Every structure is written in C-alpha cells, then in structure tokens.
Amino acid sequence: MAKITVEALHKSFGDFVAVKSSSFTIEDGEFFCLLGPSGCGKTTTLRMIAGLELPTSGRIFLGEQDVTFKRAALRDIAFVFQFFALYPHLSVRQNIAFPLKSQGMPRSEIRERVGEVARILRISHLLDKRASSLSSGDRQRVALGRAIVRRPKAFLMDEPLGALDAEMRHVMTGELRALHDRLAATSIYVTHDQLEAMSMADKIAVMNRGIVEQLGSPREVYDRPSSLFVADFIGSPPMNFLSLGEGIAEGADKIRLANGHVDAPRILEGGVREGDLVLGIRPEHLQFVDEGALRGVVFGVEYLGSAQIVTLTTPHGVVRARAPADRRISVGERLGLELRTDRLSLFEKSTGRALALARNGGAAHG
Amino acid sequence: MSATTAHSIVEASPRAKTVAGAIVILYALITILPLLWICATAFKSQSDAISYPPKLLFTPTLEGFVDLFTVQTRQPPDFIAKLPPAKSWYEKLARERGMVIAGPSPVVGRFVNSLIVGFGSTILATLLGTLAAYGFSRFRVPLADDLLFFILSTRMMPPIAVAVPIYLMYRWLNLYDTQIGLILLYSAVNVSLAVWLLKGFIDEIPREYEEAALVDGYTRLQAFRKVVLPQAATGIAATAIFCLIFSWNEYAFALLLTSANAQTMPPFIPFIIGEGGQNWPAVAAATTLFLTPIVFVTILLRKHLLRGITFGAVRR
Numbered sequence: 001m002a003k004i005t006v007e008a009l010h011k012s013f014g015d016f017v018a019v020k021s022s023s024f025t026i027e028d029g030e031f032f033c034l035l036g037p038s039g040c041g042k043t044t045t046l047r048m049i050a051g052l053e054l055p056t057s058g059r060i061f062l063g064e065q066d067v068t069f070k071r072a073a074l075r076d077i078a079f080v081f082q083f084f085a086l087y088p089h090l091s092v093r094q095n096i097a098f099p100l101k102s103q104g105m106p107r108s109e110i111r112e113r114v115g116e117v118a119r120i121l122r123i124s125h126l127l128d129k130r131a132s133s134l135s136s137g138d139r140q141r142v143a144l145g146r147a148i149v150r151r152p153k154a155f156l157m158d159e160p161l162g163a164l165d166a167e168m169r170h171v172m173t174g175e176l177r178a179l180h181d182r183l184a185a186t187s188i189y190v191t192h193d194q195l196e197a198m199s200m201a202d203k204i205a206v207m208n209r210g211i212v213e214q215l216g217s218p219r220e221v222y223d224r225p226s227s228l229f230v231a232d233f234i235g236s237p238p239m240n241f242l243s244l245g246e247g248i249a250e251g252a253d254k255i256r257l258a259n260g261h262v263d264a265p266r267i268l269e270g271g272v273r274e275g276d277l278v279l280g281i282r283p284e285h286l287q288f289v290d291e292g293a294l295r296g297v298v299f300g301v302e303y304l305g306s307a308q309i310v311t312l313t314t315p316h317g318v319v320r321a322r323a324p325a326d327r328r329i330s331v332g333e334r335l336g337l338e339l340r341t342d343r344l345s346l347f348e349k350s351t352g353r354a355l356a357l358a359r360n361g362g363a364a365h366g
Numbered sequence: 367m368s369a370t371t372a373h374s375i376v377e378a379s380p381r382a383k384t385v386a387g388a389i390v391i392l393y394a395l396i397t398i399l400p401l402l403w404i405c406a407t408a409f410k411s412q413s414d415a416i417s418y419p420p421k422l423l424f425t426p427t428l429e430g431f432v433d434l435f436t437v438q439t440r441q442p443p444d445f446i447a448k449l450p451p452a453k454s455w456y457e458k459l460a461r462e463r464g465m466v467i468a469g470p471s472p473v474v475g476r477f478v479n480s481l482i483v484g485f486g487s488t489i490l491a492t493l494l495g496t497l498a499a500y501g502f503s504r505f506r507v508p509l510a511d512d513l514l515f516f517i518l519s520t521r522m523m524p525p526i527a528v529a530v531p532i533y534l535m536y537r538w539l540n541l542y543d544t545q546i547g548l549i550l551l552y553s554a555v556n557v558s559l560a561v562w563l564l565k566g567f568i569d570e571i572p573r574e575y576e577e578a579a580l581v582d583g584y585t586r587l588q589a590f591r592k593v594v595l596p597q598a599a600t601g602i603a604a605t606a607i608f609c610l611i612f613s614w615n616e617y618a619f620a621l622l623l624t625s626a627n628a629q630t631m632p633p634f635i636p637f638i639i640g641e642g643g644q645n646w647p648a649v650a651a652a653t654t655l656f657l658t659p660i661v662f663v664t665i666l667l668r669k670h671l672l673r674g675i676t677f678g679a680v681r682r
Contacts (some may be wrong), residue, residue, distance in 0.1 A: 051581070078581065082575070083574060085578040150583075
C-alpha cells in the first residue's frame with residue numbers, strides 16, 4: 001500500500017494535449033475517483049500512473065519512489081480494464097494466477113492465494129470454467145480477483161463497471177467499496193458516471209479538457225463547485241444557472257433577482273463586471289412558495305416516484321426544481337420559487353470560476 | 367432456395383437440406399476426381415495406365431513406386447536368367463518386366479529438399495511476418511503506412527519477372543542450387559503475404575490483454591509469447607498454410623535456380639516422364655507422394671483454417 005503523488009503531469013499526443021500539468025496526491029488507503037466526460041484525460045492520467053503511457057513531462061511518485069519512467073511490470077500496481085481483458089484461452093483459475101506466475105511463486109502457494117481470492121469474491125465455483133464463458137458480472141469479479149491476488153501497492157480501475165448493465169453496476173458499486181474497505185488499499189477509479197464517483201469515492205478529481213478542475217470530497221464537489229463546469233457536470237439534473245444582467249462588487253451580500261433582491265452570502269474576494277454574473281442553484285434548493293421572488297410557468301413535469309422534477313420558464317431562463325412527489329403540479333401553472341440562498345453559488349461567466357462566498361469558509365477549492 | 371442461406375431466420379426444410387447436401391457432395395466429387403485418378407494410376411501397371419477405355423477395376427501393383435524409387439536398365443532375358451536370384455520383392459518385380467535395378471533414384475533427396483525448403487521457408491516467413499505484423503500493429507512505426515505499402519508492392523509483379531537478375535545474383539552469392547537459397551527466396555515472397563494477413567489478425571486482439579500482462583509483471587516479450595501468440599494461433603496457422611502451399615508448389619524458380627543438389631519435387635516430376643517411354647504410373651506415384659504432406663498438414667490445421675477465414679466476422 002502506498003501514497004501516490006502526481007506532480008505537474010503533462011501528456012500530449014502530437015498537437016493534442018491530453019493532460020495539462022495535473023497535480024494531486026492520493027493518500028494511502030484512499031479511494032480516489034477521476035471523474036470527467038469522455039476525452040477529458042482521465043484515462044490517460046491513469047495509464048501514466050500505471051506505466052502504460054509515458055508522460056511528456058511531470059513526475060509520478062509511488063510512496064517515496066519516483067516511478068515516472070519505470071516499467072509497468074516493476075511498479076507493483078494492479079489495473080482493472082473496462083472490458084476486463086481476461087485471457088480467453090485460459091481458465092478462471094489460470095487468469096487469476098497469471099500475475100503470481102510472473103513472480104515465480106510456488107504452485108501450492110498460488111493455489112492457496114487463488115482459492116482465498118475466489119472465496120472473497122464468491123467465484124469459487126467458477127474457477128475451472130473458461131473466462132470466455134462467463135457472464136459480464138462474473139467476468140468483472142474475475143478481473144478484480146486478478147487484481148487483488150497479488151496484493152499490489154495500488155489498484156487502478158478504468159471504468160470497470162462501464163460494460164455492465166445498470167442493475168449489476170449498482171450491485172458491483174457496493175461490492176467494490178466493501179472490497180476496498182476490507183483491503184484498505186489505495187485505489188484510483190476512473191469513471192464518467194458521477195453517481196459511481198459520488199457513492200464510492202473518498203476524494204474526487206473532476207477533470208475537463210486535460211485539467212483537474214476541482215479536487216475534493218464528494219460533498220465539497222457537490223456543495224461548493226469551483227467552476228461552472230463542475231457545477232454543471234455533477235448533479236442530476238444539473239445545477240440551474242441564472243444569468244443576471246448585472247455585476248457584483250466585492251463585499252456585496254445582496255443580489256438583484258427578477259424584480260426584487262435576495263440575500264446572498266457575502267462575497268469575499270473579486271467583483272464581477274456587469275453582465276458576467278451567473279447564479280447557480282441546485283434543483284433541490286428551490287422551493288415552491290407562492291410569494292417567491294422568482295416566478296415561472298410550468299413547462300414540464302417528470303415524475304420520479306420519490307420526487308418530481310419540474311421544469312419552469314422564468315425571466316432568467318429555464319429552471320428545474322425538485323419538488324416532493326405528493327404535490328400536484330400541472331403544465332401551464334404559474335408558480336413562485338424561493339431560493340435557499342445559503343446554498344447558492346456565484347460564477348463569473350467569462351472565466352467559469354466560482355466566487356468565494358462567506359459560507360464557504362474561505363476560498364473555493366481549485 | 368432462400369431457406370438455405372446463412373441469413374435465413376427460419377429452419378431450412380428437410381428437402382432444401384437434402385438438395386444443398388447433394389450439391390456439395392457433387393462438387394466435392396468433381397474436385398476430388400483428378401486426385402483419385404492420380405492415386406489410382408500410381409497403383410496401375412504401365413499397360414493398365416494407358417489402356418482405352420480407362421480401367422476402373424485393375425490389379426493393384428507397386429510397379430510405379432518401384433520405378434520411381436530406382437534407376438533401372440533393360441536387359442535381355444538370358445542376361446537376367448544368369449543373375450543370382452533376386453534378393454527383394456522389388457528386384458523381382460523389375461526383373462519380371464525385363465529390367466534390372468541399377469541403384470536408387472534421386473527421388474528421396476528431392477523429396478527431402480522439398481520438405482526442407484517448404485517447411486523452412488514457411489517457418490521463416492511466418493516468424494518474420496508475425497514479429498513485423500506485431501510491430502506494425504502495436505507500435506508507432508515511422509512511415510508505417512508507406513512501409514506496409516512497400517511490403518505489399520513486392521507482390522505487385524509476378525516474381526518470375528525478376529528471374530534473370532535473381533539467377534545472376536544467386537550465382538554471384540553462391541546461393542545457386544542450395545536449399546538455403548530457395549528458402550530465402552520463398553520467404554521473401556511469402557513474408558509480404560504473412561505481414562498483411564497477420565497484421566489483420568493481431569489488430570483484432572485487444573491491446574488490453576498485453577497491457578494487463580505488462581502491469582501484472584511480465585515483460586513485453588513474455589506478454590507477446592503468453593498472451594498474443596495463443597490468441598493469434600488461428601491466424602498464424604492460416605498464414606502458415608498459405609505460405610506452405612506456395613513454397614511447396616513453386617515450380618519456376620525451383621527449375622531455374624536448382625539442379626543436382628537442391629532440386630525440389632516440382633521440377634523433378636516432369637523428368638520422370640522422359641526416360642524410356644512415358645511411364646505414367648511412376649509420374650502418378652511421384653505426384654501422390656508429393657501431395658501427401660500438404661494434404662496431411664491441411665487436415666491437421668483445417669479447424670484453424672476455417673476459423674481463420676471467418677476471423678473478425680464473429681463477435682469476440
């Protein structure tokens with residue numbers, strides 16, 4: 001087990017820059033998620049940590065050791081691939097034993113270790129089957145087995161649940177986290193699925209266009225997004241953005257919205273010039289109140305069972321609100337909305353950065 | 367007949383199956399008939415072989431094979447009568463026809479040459495082809511497309527067009543009439559086929575397999591051997607058989623570049639015809655012998671060959 005440190009990591013393929021000087025540290029035993037849309041550089045970052053790709057510049061440390069240019073085989077890291085990469089010509093047992101064989105471990109010990117791993121993952125009954133004959137959920141378990149059997153310094157996982165169906169994915173999410181807690185191993189998990197990241201990670205790095213936009217716990221990333229991108233990417237439905245046709249000065253604590261003013265957390269640093277201010281508010285932080293400052297006409301209602309998502313058109317654009325499921329709302333209805341102002345975020349539209357607000361307890365991350 | 371196509375979603379009717387089966391059997395018979403005819407001729411006597419109408423039923427004899435494997439001279443009956451009694455069945459067989467065996471014929475040497483050159487060049491071409499195809503498939507080779515086109519371009523003119531320069535070159539390099547000379551030449555012709563065929567096969571093998579092995583503590587070469595090779599076995603077998611068929615059957619260069627020492631079977635067989643009348647059973651015996659290894663290898667690898675042809679058509 002080891003801490004992983006990435007310093008100013010940079011990777012370009014010809015003219016295309018895949019990863020732009022990213023830096024972060026993963027503590028020993030932490031479950032770390034690299035989250036971002038496809039093509040954001042998260043997989044490239046992971047492959048560089050694994051040693052499957054060489055960085056253009058920057059350094060990677062495994063524990064105290066600089067492994068930037070060390071061969072993958074010598075890094076003592078396990079990698080779980082999206083499409084499992086189980087060797088189809090080998091049995092499940094041989095697949096799991098494969099990493100141990102490279103170390104020249106005696107046969108009896110290999111047998112013992114494979115048996116133990118199979119018990120943990122509940123695949124003992126599959127050991128003598130061909131890898132190619134398994135269902136995708138079982139293949140995933142075998143792939144995990146091949147990773148944990150070696151007791152490596154760290155586990156790297158590249159969208160390991162991407163090839164599973166929704167139900168299986170949900171089951172495996174729980175199992176993966178349980179496995180992580182049991183082994184207490186440093187894990188890096190790449191995904192574009194925010195739900196997976198939110199439910200499993202100790203810490204999330206949100207990546208976009210080769211840059212780490214925000215680094216923090218799931219709660220921090222959700223509650224205090226450091227940029228418009230993060231706010232938009234995380235949360236389903238995403239955060240509402242209201243363009244306010246005005247600017248704001250440092251120290252201000254009121255925002256003009258529709259025809260009135262709402263109280264806002266005090267702005268700690270940096271004003272925003274006119275027309276460049278965006279207010280972000282999550283759907284669950286909007287409440288239907290008849291005398292609410294923001295008024296809108298109901299445009300659509302999605303009933304989810306546990307709640308309903310109401311889409312409204314307001315003077316500041318389309319807004320979605322999460323309402324209790326028992327309230328009857330019909331299309332065309334005119335409703336008032338109240339913002340939970342302690343939970344709102346403010347952004348500068350041109351740069352995408354979030355303004356540091358008083359309730360943030362200091363500067364925003366990023 | 368639409369019910370018998372591969373894309374049919376309904377089960378073919380018994381009648382359609384019977385008709386399809388009959389067509390296949392008929393085609394197989396037409397194809398195999400010349401081969402059976404040659405095999406039969408190999409076991410006929412000289413007079414049976416040229417009788418008209420052709421004999422379907424005949425007394426099998428090994429005369430053809432004896433003629434093939436020995437050099438004989440015709441002697442008058444009183445000379446044969448004075449000789450000590452024949453020591454072996456084949457000597458007896460020859461004397462019954464007024465012939466005396468003078469010694470073994472060069473056929474065994476020719477056959478061994480064919481085996482060495484055929485399998486040698488196949489192994490060399492497949493080995494080089496696999497390594498080159500792996501390199502092209504997995505690494506960023508500078509000018510990869512141009513190099514691949516260059517490799518392909520070696521097949522764009524008939525090889526025999528360069529026969530004269532190659533002949534002169536071989537004389538100068540002392541490769542004329544050597545087994546290694548033919549092996550090199552056939553490998554050079556086959557390697558382009560091997561690279562292109564195998565690149566297709568290796569491209570189909572997901573990189574993740576090797577990457578998994580690399581992360582799991584194996585070197586690139588070990589990953590290649592333990593992961594890529596077993597996966598590519600089908601393609602390699604299919605490629606090898608194509609190479610073998612070419613080098614086994616090649617006639618023109620073998621005729622031009624070999625004589626007493628390294629001659630292979632294809633240029634040798636026609637020689638049998640010319641000596642003392644047209645000895646068709648001996649020619650047929652030589653042809654039967656010549657066909658055996660390739661039939662054997664094809665049967666041995668037929669599973670791979672079939673899978674090789676349909677490779678990529680099915681989901682992994």
